[in-house]
Amino acid sequence: MIEARGLTKQYGDKVAVDGLSFTVRPGVVTGFLGPNGAGKSTTMRMILGLDRPSAGSVTVNGRHYAELSAPLHEVGALLEARAVHTSRSAYNHLRALAATHGISRRRVDEVIDLVGLTDVARKRAGGFSLGMGQRLGIATALLGDPPTVVLDEPVNGLDPEGIRWVRDLLKGLAAEGRTVFVSSHLMSEMALTAEHVIVVGRGRLIADTSVEEIIREASVNAVLVRSPDAAQLRAALAGPDVTVSSTEADVLQVTGLSAAQIGDTARGLDIALHELTPQRASLEEAFMTMTRDDVEYHGHLAGEAADTDAPALEGQGA
Amino acid sequence: MSTLAATTSRRPQQRVTSLRAAKSEWIKLVSLRSSWITFAASVVAVIGLGVLISYFTNSHWSEMRPEERLRFDPVDRSLAGINLAQLAIGVLGVLVVTGEYSTGMIRSSLMSVPRRLPVLAGKAVVFAGSTFVLMLGSAFVAFLLGQQVLGTHGTTLDAPHALRAVIGVPLYLTVVALFAVGIGFIVRNTAGGIATLFGLLLVAPGLGQLLPTSWQPHVLPYLPSNAGAGVYSVRTDPGMLSTWSGFAVLCAWAVAALLVGAFLLRRRDA
Ligand SMILES: Nc1ncnc2c1ncn2[C@@H]1O[C@H](COP(=O)(O)OP(=O)(O)OP(=O)(O)O)[C@@H](O)[C@H]1O
Ligand SMILES: [Mg+2]
Numbered sequence: 001m002i003e004a005r006g007l008t009k010q011y012g013d014k015v016a017v018d019g020l021s022f023t024v025r026p027g028v029v030t031g032f033l034g035p036n037g038a039g040k041s042t043t044m045r046m047i048l049g050l051d052r053p054s055a056g057s058v059t060v061n062g063r064h065y066a067e068l069s070a071p072l073h074e075v076g077a078l079l080e081a082r083a084v085h086t087s088r089s090a091y092n093h094l095r096a097l098a099a100t101h102g103i104s105r106r107r108v109d110e111v112i113d114l115v116g117l118t119d120v121a122r123k124r125a126g127g128f129s130l131g132m133g134q135r136l137g138i139a140t141a142l143l144g145d146p147p148t149v150v151l152d153e154p155v156n157g158l159d160p161e162g163i164r165w166v167r168d169l170l171k172g173l174a175a176e177g178r179t180v181f182v183s184s185h186l187m188s189e190m191a192l193t194a195e196h197v198i199v200v201g202r203g204r205l206i207a208d209t210s211v212e213e214i215i216r217e218a219s220v221n222a223v224l225v226r227s228p229d230a231a232q233l234r235a236a237l238a239g240p241d242v243t244v245s246s247t248e249a250d251v252l253q254v255t256g257l258s259a260a261q262i263g264d265t266a267r268g269l270d271i272a273l274h275e276l277t278p279q280r281a282s283l284e285e286a287f288m289t290m291t292r293d294d295v296e297y298h299g300h301l302a303g304e305a306a307d308t309d310a311p312a313l314e315g316q317g318a
Numbered sequence: 319m320s321t322l323a324a325t326t327s328r329r330p331q332q333r334v335t336s337l338r339a340a341k342s343e344w345i346k347l348v349s350l351r352s353s354w355i356t357f358a359a360s361v362v363a364v365i366g367l368g369v370l371i372s373y374f375t376n377s378h379w380s381e382m383r384p385e386e387r388l389r390f391d392p393v394d395r396s397l398a399g400i401n402l403a404q405l406a407i408g409v410l411g412v413l414v415v416t417g418e419y420s421t422g423m424i425r426s427s428l429m430s431v432p433r434r435l436p437v438l439a440g441k442a443v444v445f446a447g448s449t450f451v452l453m454l455g456s457a458f459v460a461f462l463l464g465q466q467v468l469g470t471h472g473t474t475l476d477a478p479h480a481l482r483a484v485i486g487v488p489l490y491l492t493v494v495a496l497f498a499v500g501i502g503f504i505v506r507n508t509a510g511g512i513a514t515l516f517g518l519l520l521v522a523p524g525l526g527q528l529l530p531t532s533w534q535p536h537v538l539p540y541l542p543s544n545a546g547a548g549v550y551s552v553r554t555d556p557g558m559l560s561t562w563s564g565f566a567v568l569c570a571w572a573v574a575a576l577l578v579g580a581f582l583l584r585r586r587d588a
Contacts, residue, residue, distance in 0.1 A: 092349035099342040102332040
């Protein structure tokens with residue numbers, strides 16, 4: 001269980017985390033989402049006692065990280081930046097950390113094996129690929145067999161098989177009743193891994209809810225209609241709270257009416273329907289809608305603003 | 319997954335202690351090749367240079383000017399390698415700390431020992447201890463070989479202050495090691511740490527000579543390398559502090575650096 005209360009971090013004038021309050025519960029994977037610079041890594045560093053909050057506090061199982069007498073047995077962590085001496089072997093890195101808690105060499109071998117680094121464990125960690133580095137970080141996090149794990153972008157740099165492995169690992173840890181808190185940029189990945197999500201933008205809490213809920217709230221109930229008599233149907237559907245747009249001659253995007261209402265209207269007019277699809281926003285789209293106003297670092301396509309995708313949601317923003 | 323599940327309940331959970339933190343620092347020190355290379359360099363400096371300088375002193379004895387012969391001391395000659403050894407020890411002392419900051423390792427270290435001070439204490443004890451043991455042996459070897467090479471100009475451990483000077487070598491270098499670790503925790507950056515350390519040890523005495531003559535006696539004897547020189551020398555410079563007051567001043571520099579380093583380590587974000 002991780003509890004943040006009014007957690008705030010300021011670097012000079014920059015407020016990186018702004019009064020965050022949330023609770024991460026055991027037994028489920030909790031995703032931590034937010035655009036670049038939203039304050040995810042900063043929040044995680046404060047959880048782990050590395051950065052001191054400017055205000056507010058965060059506790060793990062009711063205690064501040066710095067007060068834990070056996071932190072590796074309470075919380076395992078993978079940080080965004082590699083936290084490994086590049087000239088030391090993976091094995092010696094783990095052995096040095098294990099020594100602080102009197103953790104046996106057998107456990108060191110065990111976690112090396114678990115993450116699949118046995119063949120390279122005696123090699124310099126500096127020579128590791130991005131994915132191997134992530135695996136070593138995960139091995140470090142699991143060293144003390146902790147009931148809580150905090151992972152900052154664990155799938156960053158992993159190949160598809162590695163991503164799947166992390167996903168299964170996280171779900172497995174949660175299923176064992178552990179608290180699992182994972183940040184990610186890949187919303188689609190979180191949709192597959194997390195049950196609960198905490199969304200931040202510019203250091204502030206935007207949402208703290210289940211993945212299901214977030215998609216439901218953000219979806220705008222647009223319905224895609226394909227009909228040979230699209231023009232006639234369009235006129236019939238018009239109403240005060242209804243918006244209809246069209247990208248092709250026989251296709252309509254309807255918001256403000258349910259698929260059932262549209263279908264009934266069409267039948268009443270004897271209009272044939274070739275397609276009638278309720279559009280659900282993906283987590284990705286939901287996320288973009290939610291954080292649209294909080295994205296600090298926009299990318300731009302040549303000559304054009306980059307946030308013109310997510311067409312199903314465009315009508316709502318305008 | 320089964321690996322984790324099967325081991326959840328039966329693993330004994332042990333607390334972090336200062337001793338364990340020190341053991342971890344020991345593993346870190348000996349698992350880096352740079353430690354071995356630098357320690358080897360300091361051993362070679364103390365023994366090799368001591369022997370070499372003793373050899374040349376002996377072979378050039380007849381060409382030495384009278385005032386040079388007056389300043390000559392066989393003990394000091396055989397221990398002259400300390401000046402080079404302090405470079406190696408100083409660099410390694412800074413690196414033991416700043417190497418962790420530059421690679422990000424410090425975050426792993428502080429996450430496993432979140433009270434933080436045992437990390438500093440462990441590094442200081444392990445590095446200073448290794449330095450003392452290694453340099454104690456090296457100083458004795460340098461002395462004995464040096465006296466052999468000096469031949470008729472050589473002396474024995476029974477000579478006045480000889481034993482104290484030989485033991486002074488590891489004492490001085492150990493305190494330099496602690497000073498370096500303290501500076502490492504203050505500066506946190508390799509280049510800056512090394513520059514600060516050698517600025518104080520090597521450059522400051524030279525710069526001090528530029529001070530007004532009336533100020534010099536109030537500054538020069540208190541600079542760390544000047545203050546510490548007495549403990550490994552038989553002949554001391556006039557105008558410098560007595561052996562043990564000088565050594566106490568050197569220790570004060572090291573303690574101050576460690577205290578400031580400890581304070582900043584507790585206070586700053588990692
Ligand atoms: N040590 C620091 N000093 C100054 N500013 C910082 C520091 N660490 C983070 N910041 C700033 O705080 C803000 C939040 O950064 P943080 O790394 O926590 O974001 P993030 O959500 O992890 O982003 P990303 O998704 O890119 O990893 C950013 O604007 C960043 O520039
Ligand atoms: Mg980040």
